[in-house]
Amino acid sequence: MELVHAKGVVFQRDPNKDHRWQTRFSMGPLGPAYCITLTDPEATMRLNAGEQLQPECLLTVSLTEPIEMHGRPALCYKLVAAVIELDGGAEQVAVRGGEVS
Numbered sequence: 001m002e003l004v005h006a007k008g009v010v011f012q013r014d015p016n017k018d019h020r021w022q023t024r025f026s027m028g029p030l031g032p033a034y035c036i037t038l039t040d041p042e043a044t045m046r047l048n049a050g051e052q053l054q055p056e057c058l059l060t061v062s063l064t065e066p067i068e069m070h071g072r073p074a075l076c077y078k079l080v081a082a083v084i085e086l087d088g089g090a091e092q093v094a095v096r097g098g099e100v101s
Contacts, residue, residue, distance in 0.1 A: 001081075004059045011038065011053055021047050023059065023080040036061065036078045043083040054085035 006025040014020040014037065021038040038044060040060075043053060060082035066074035 001060060001062045004061055005086075006059050007056045009053070009055050009057055009059070011043075011047055020044075023083075025059070034078070036080050038080045038083070040080065040082045053083060054087060056086045058084040058086065060084075 004025075004027075006027075008025065010024040012022050012024065014022050021044055022035050023038045024033070024035050026033040038047075046053065059080050062079050062081040063076040064079060066076055068074040
């Protein structure tokens with residue numbers, strides 16, 4: 001599990017699974033770009049309700065258990081398990097329904 005400070009995060013519907021959301025972000029201007037499935041139930045509920053999440057946030061990136069698909073060897077996949085929105089920078093952390101404020 002890793003906590004990632006990401007800026008410019010875009011949340012979009014998964015084109016293959018309409019009930020799922022993806023999290024797109026990059027690790028700096030020259031860093032790798034990621035598109036990772038979102039599994040945070042609170043963030044998913046808010047997105048489904050039409051809310052916008054802050055583009056600067058802390059993302060808890062986790063790995064799945066090994067999954068074997070389509071006859072290929074088992075692989076672990078990255079997931080965004082939690083989103084902690086940063087409101088106005090790292091000094092203020094806003095989490096709805098959580099302990100941190």
